[in-house]
Amino acid sequence: MAITETPVPGPAGLPLLGSMLDLRSDSLATYLRAHRAYGDVVRLTAGPPGLRVQLYGVFSAEGAQHVxxxxxxxxxxxxxxxQEIRESFGNGLLTSQDDDYLRQRRLVQPLFTRRRVDGYAGAVTAEVAAMTRKWRTAPGDTVDVVDEMTRLTLRAVARVLFGVDVDEAVGVVERCFPVIGAYVMRRGYSPLNVxxxxxxxxxxxxAAATDELYAVCDRIVEERRARGADATGEDLLTLLAQAGSDEDGxxxxxEIRDQVLVFLLAGHETTATSLAFALHLLARHPEQQERARAEAARVLAGRTPSAADLEALPYLTMVLKETMRLYPAGPVIGRRAVDATVIDGHAIPAGANVIVAPWVTHRHPRYWDDPERFDPERFTPAREQERPRYAWFPFGGGPRACIGRHFxxxxxxxxLAMIVQEYEVTAVDRTVPVSAGITLRATGPARCALRPR
Incomplete structure (x- = not known):
């Protein structure tokens, strides 16, 4: 392919460190500023001489689709x-590549069919019901929705994964994940690591946190594998232990432990982010909250929802999609180019570190009017058809798109339907600061006042 020699623009940054300090202090704001100033393909330089890294940001929908x-x-x-995630959380679907990834995907895909996933709805609604009952005694009738949704989604995914072994696994994950996540981020952004x-x-x-996390997973995995063909559970761990084919073994x-760790990481932090910010946005927008409540009341009439109700809740689905536009759980996705290529008319060299950023593309004025405004109506079927496919990609895309999207x-x-049926929520904290960790995370409280319906 002939490479168009169009220089990639970008900020010069500091003489010795380039944009390293800006990226460390607020990478999301740095990418937004770079996009506004330099366009859809931007080159950022970070690090001291001798350890300097060139980072190519690709911010258009067309560029994201290319990558x-x-x-x-x-x-x-x-x-x-x-590599840091791989060394801490194992070589599961999130991090594996080539033949390893293809084999794992073939073995795991049958566990994530729509019919199979719909069967987990009862485990989810049971955890939501337990949480909303507990809220009746919340101190000051106020909760931090980030903390609450993180605990809810962790318990839900642990129940789906482990069945009866929820409590022990949840306690270990709550202790260990923050330690390991901070460690991965620190090493991932450092130009030099010991x-x-x-x-x-x-x-x-x-290492202590990783050992504790591995130990509880290994113990539960060994118990399930020991049951072998006699296992009758429908939890994912039992199904993983039974998964196999003549081609893939x-x-x-x-390998089971690696998949479990990835499911725990990706399956609770991402959904927790979406749910927490959906609640916080509805708490700040009472008109949209009332419309969501009216839909839930009309469809459910006070009963517990099931998977069969999903298609009948289009406005709540639009609320979630708009939330994931404004607060994508994976705000930045990194790759490394093997060969030189051209994106949006700019030359990307072989070996380049490339990022696509839902955080930026989801705010691109070419695709989104008044992009900071919360407007679920952006996601009516007609308006979705008007936009490029990759104007909205909170679950990634292409052959590595998130396997757990439907779940x-x-x-x-x-x-969300159960919560708005039972409670009216009002924002105590009007703004919630965020930063990019392994997933998007709140760096301040997101308290909401509760009023039982």
Whole structure:
């Protein structure tokens, strides 16, 4: 392919460190500023001389499609950030590549069919019901919706994964995930890291958390594998232990643990972000909240929803989609280019670190009028058809799109329907600061006052 020699523009940054400090202090704001100032393809330089990194930001819908779908084979998960996730959380679907990924996807895909996922609705609604009952005694009739949704989605995904072994697994994940996540982020954004084996305080804390997390997963996995063909459970762990084919064989104990860890990581933090910010946005927009409540009341009439109700709740689905536009749980997606290519008329060299950013593309004025405004009506079927496919991509895209998309939407819509049926919510904290970790995370409280209906 002939490369168009169009220089990629970008900020010069500081003489010695480039844009490193801006990226460390607020990477999401840095990408937005770069897009506004330099356009749809931007080059950022970060790090001191000798350790400097060139980062290419691709912010148009067409560019995102190029990276994630059209030339997906040319953009691999070979960057430092994914390597750190791989070393901490294992080589599951999120991080594996090539033949490993294809084999894992073939083995795991049957566990995520629509029919199978719909069968998990009862586990989700049981956890939501327990949470809303507990809210009746919330101190001051106020809860932090980020904390509450994180706990809810962790319990829900743990119930789906482990069945009866929920409480022990939840306690370990709550203790260990924050320690490991912070460690991964710190190493992922550092230009130079000491080996993990060195006995530094940070390495030792992360190793202890990882050992505890692996131990509980390995114990539960071993119990399920020991049951073998006699296992009759419908939880994902039992199904993973039974998964196999003549072509791909089966998953061994360490492979099952890697998938479990990825499902725990991706299956609760992402959905928690969507649910928490959906509630907070509705708490700040009473008209939209009342419309969502009216839909839930009309469809459910006070009963507990099931998977069969999902299609009958289009406005609540639109609320979730608009929330994921404004607060995509995966705000930045990184890749490394294998070969040189051209994106939006700009040359991307071989070996380049490339990011696509739902956080930026979801605010692109070419696709979104008044992009900071909360407007679920953007997601009527007619208006969705008017936009490019990758103007909205909170679940990624192409062959590496999130396998759990239907589960996340099912859990989110059913949970939101149950909550707005039972409570009116009002925002105590009008704004909630966020930052980009492994997933999008709130860095301040998101308190809402509750009024039982």
């Amino acid at each position: 994630l779908a059209t030339e997906s084979a040319n953009f691999r998960k070979d960057n430092t950030f994914y 080996p993990r084996e060195w006995p530094t305080p940070g390495n030792r804390r992360a 089966s998953l061994d104990a360490s 996340s939407m099912l859990e989110s819509v059913l949970a």
